Amino acid sequence: MNDPIICVQNLKRTYRVPVRRPGxxxxxTDLLRPEYRTVQAVHDVTFDIQRGESVAYLGPNGAxxxxxxxxxxxILKPSGGEVRVLGFHPHSxxxxxxxxxxVVFGHRTTLWFDLAVIESLRLLQRVYALPEAVFQERLALFDEVLDLGGLLATPARKLSLGQRVRADLAAALLHAPPVVFLDEPTIGLDVSVKARIRAFLRQINRDLGTTLLLTTHDLGxxxxxxxxxxxxxxxxxxFDGTARELRGELGQGNRVTVVAPPGSLSALNAATLDLGVLWVDEGRGRYSAVYDGRLVRTPELVARTLAAVPAEDLELREARIEDVVRELYERGQHD
Incomplete structure (x- = not known):
């Protein structure tokens, strides 16, 4: 395997935070004799990312x-450990x-506030020494995928949040960087704009091999x-793995729902009791059960369910990533 494009070894970052005394x-006393405590924001984090990967980096607030x-x-200097990206030590x-x-920060623009979007992009063209033909080609792409054309004459301060994020994406990708860091890139955006941005990011990852590292609270x-x-x-x-492996790591949250008005809760429970599956009566002939996909084989559960009640409909839902990540956070809080 090729050398990783991002290499993080035992990364640490600490902050000194003032201790506030009451009254x-x-x-x-705080003014005359301030005291501080040390907070570890990042502690001994190690991972590698290969060229062309698209990686989501998740965690609760303050993680x-x-x-x-x-x-x-x-932007920040590590307190310990080592970071290499594209062979560079980022801070030094x-x-x-x-x-x-x-870099795209969903809550902070990288555009010049009072300049029209096109002027910000022109400045970046000069910074990155992009030939005019390349610049125009990329503007055309951004217009096609991000619908950027109508925003070019507008100052950044007058853009809506969704418009500003689209313009920030164009600024971040103008020079076709091999690595893009995305910190909450779809925060506060409506569904249609999110879908457009997600499709665009997936396109540059698959078609151009751009390496993406994404932080988000939106698991979509x-x-x-x-x-x-x-x-x-x-x-x-x-945790470090695929979304499918994340579901498998925990496995809980799979749900089966059956519509069987002539059926009964007792018949369903009797059929699946030895599997450790208990049913809930949702009313109007609907019954549901949540089960652990690592311990219970779905085909067997379905077969027993259909044998126990005359089903009119049956629905299976795999554990959603939202449920799995929430469980992982809660597990960490109780360890």
């Missing part, structure tokens, strides 16, 4: 995912390094964009 006397991305982008070689990456982004999922909690990596 007016405490406020004066350390945005801090990790900022270290990878060269930042001036040369940033020419080779793209994960399923649409990423092949690999890493989960961080309390500053530590707790």
């Amino acid at each position: 007016l006397a405490g406020a004066f 350390g995912k945005s801090t990790t991305v900022r270290m990878l982008a060269g 070689q930042r001036q040369a390094y940033v020419r080779h990456i793209g 982004d994960v399923e649409a964009i990423s092949d690999r999922v890493m989960v961080i909690d309390a500053g530590q990596l707790i």
